[in-house]
Amino acid sequence: MAAPDAAAHARRGPVADPPPDPAPRIDTTVPHNARIWNYWLGGTDHHPVDREMGERIRALFPEIADNARADRDFLARAVRHLVTACGVRQFLDVGAGLPTRDNTHEVAQRLAPDARVVYVDNDASVLAHARALLTGTAEGATAYLHADLRDPDRILAGAARTLDLDRPVGLMLLGVTAFVDDDAEVHRAVDTLLGALAPGSHLVVSHPTDALDPVRAREVRDAWNARGTPKLTLRGPDRIAALFRGNRLLDPGVVSCSLWRPDHPGATGVRPVDEYGGVGRLP
Numbered sequence: 001m002a003a004p005d006a007a008a009h010a011r012r013g014p015v016a017d018p019p020p021d022p023a024p025r026i027d028t029t030v031p032h033n034a035r036i037w038n039y040w041l042g043g044t045d046h047h048p049v050d051r052e053m054g055e056r057i058r059a060l061f062p063e064i065a066d067n068a069r070a071d072r073d074f075l076a077r078a079v080r081h082l083v084t085a086c087g088v089r090q091f092l093d094v095g096a097g098l099p100t101r102d103n104t105h106e107v108a109q110r111l112a113p114d115a116r117v118v119y120v121d122n123d124a125s126v127l128a129h130a131r132a133l134l135t136g137t138a139e140g141a142t143a144y145l146h147a148d149l150r151d152p153d154r155i156l157a158g159a160a161r162t163l164d165l166d167r168p169v170g171l172m173l174l175g176v177t178a179f180v181d182d183d184a185e186v187h188r189a190v191d192t193l194l195g196a197l198a199p200g201s202h203l204v205v206s207h208p209t210d211a212l213d214p215v216r217a218r219e220v221r222d223a224w225n226a227r228g229t230p231k232l233t234l235r236g237p238d239r240i241a242a243l244f245r246g247n248r249l250l251d252p253g254v255v256s257c258s259l260w261r262p263d264h265p266g267a268t269g270v271r272p273v274d275e276y277g278g279v280g281r282l283p
């Protein structure tokens with residue numbers, strides 16, 4: 001992939017991708033994953049249909065908000081590790097979700113103000129709130145692209161307007177591959193993205209699983225899939241690990257998100273959750 005022109009790289013501050021025209025319609029009649037995730041995280045960007053489904057799932061699985069928080073805390077620890085220990089200064093966050101506390105660019109730019117971040121999501125509500133993700137440092141850059149994980153070539157073309165793909169990138173796929181049901185399709189997308197990244201890039205994945213509590217995890221999946229969009233697929237740790245395609249998995253491998261390099265190892269109260277994650281390094 002050719003490096004973007006020097007002028008684009010010299011650009012300072014938020015860089016927005018041109019939004020689609022016309023803007024995609026926000027459907028408030030069907031629960032949407034981005035909005036229900038925001039609800040469980042304590043945000044404000046959701047509708048009655050999302051809250052109703054959020055509570056129906058919480059009734060089946062009272063710890064659901066802990067899973068969402070464990071995923072976000074994992075995101076923050078993984079970004080911190082990539083910036084401080086691996087020298088990564090660029091991030092491509094696909095399935096970014098609605099803005100919340102400690103978005104990828106906030107974690108990265110606190111440690112490296114020149115960090116550059118491209119967010120991608122395919123949800124109309126995320127697009128509508130994307131401006132809140134474009135608030136980075138003057139030294140760095142943030143951009144938003146309305147695109148689908150299943151269209152990796154478009155994602156790469158959009159990302160290349162803000163990121164230098166000849167330098168390492170942290171590819172963040174948190175909670176998003178679960179919304180592509182077909183293994184072949186998800187592998188094609190991930191492989192295409194990884195294939196365009198420079199040596200020293202990293203892949204960060206989190207994914208809901210049924211490894212710990214299969215009965216309840218499947219009840220939650222079925223309740224969501226009865227009405228919610230997009231449809232959810234659970235994958236076990238081996239299928240999640242397969243997404244890394246033989247790239248070296250950093251210790252401790254694919255584990256419950258809450259147990260991936262916790263800030264206070266051995267602290268009481270760190271509970272494993274049925275949301276697994278891992279970080280891999282491209283040679």
Ligand SMILES: C[S@@+](CC[C@H](N)C(=O)[O-])C[C@H]1O[C@@H](n2cnc3c(N)ncnc32)[C@H](O)[C@@H]1O
Pocket residue numbers: 033034037071072075094095096097098120121122123126147148149150173174175176179180230
């Ligand atoms: C569970 S949320 C995770 C949000 C954030 N990455 C996090 O970990 O907190 C999943 C996000 O993926 C987005 N998403 C689902 N399917 C997608 C697809 N095929 N392409 C792009 N984004 C998608 C949803 O709109 C939602 O914002």
